Amino acid sequence: MRLHDYFRSSASYRVRIAINLKGLTVERRFVHLRRGGGEHRAPAYAALNPQALVPTLEDGALAIGQSLAILEYLDETVPDPPLLPRDPVLRAQARSFALSICCDIHPLHNLRVLETARESGGDEAAWARRWIDAGLSPLETLARRWGNGERAVGDRTSIADICLVPQLAAARRFGCDLQAVPTLLSIERALAALPAFDAAQPQLQPDAE
């Protein structure tokens, strides 16, 4: 198994956490998104992943992008420990929570969108904060409803937690005020104690600057 990865990418960070939770050893290839016009735009990488985004997971005949598809694939092929609850209601809640981040927060502040916001004369950090603040507020409500204060949904680590931690790290990078989301911060503190989450942090990766 080979992971194409960039230390600062939230989507890559999610996959690193999952790989650590599963105890997998994977080959790492680093794709620097800011160097040389973006190594993700190089023909060989774009042939592998036509979206030219990170991460990409290769496993035998498989080469896919999209972090949540990678998490689901890892969970189906290496079932222990599970990344999704067994109960259908909790399972749906975990996916919904994760998708709220992956669809409605992160894509609005990733590199290509910020570049476009800046070209249009906007303030890119303000643009990022706007969508992160708008996105985290309902997740605070949902985590109170669905979680236990240490996990976002139910009482076991799931894809909801795996998506939450990189999103909070990104929120800090853009200077968001996180006082309004104490439950999310309490979950983050609980998860920080897990080696799988700790070792996946951007600044601990071999390609970190």
Add this chain to the structure above:
Amino acid sequence: MRLHDYFRSSASYRVRIAINLKGLTVERRFVHLRRGGGEHRAPAYAALNPQALVPTLEDGALAIGQSLAILEYLDETVPDPPLLPRDPVLRAQARSFALSICCDIHPLHNLRVLETARESGGDEAAWARRWIDAGLSPLETLARRWGNGERAVGDRTSIADICLVPQLAAARRFGCDLQAVPTLLSIERALAALPAFDAAQPQLQPDAE
């Protein structure tokens, strides 16, 4: 089962297709996103779905937003006909294709983001076309690689197709030129012959204007 829905929402359109494919009868509640400042912002709806987005699916104790979480829930609770291939590689490809739309195209042109782009002085249709064009081009490559010209991945209808059809409808609404994506159009034509896709079209819904 109860679906909170809006005829023009791409995410709701996906869920309508899935419900039709599964042959389910659900209670429909219509949430008009442009009427009265947006019915999705009404307190009762926002209490049900704190993201205040459509769709929301209610089923017993469950109330979730996020169309892909709803599709996965429907597929796990009503397995026939399946919305995902059985083969792990095809399954991962179907999820990756669907997520490319749900994460990297649709959120960049939904109503709230367009409103913000306009407030910032941008041309909202041009903003939408930019991200739709950028997003469909790699999907054309992936559909050639993974599909059969009538389905986006493998040779059975999957979540990839369910997400593709509403995205192409949105592309036309914003005036995108679709000549560069002939494989996606060929898949769309094949799917249009299926009653489940036909009946889910926005203009055929009870709340259509």
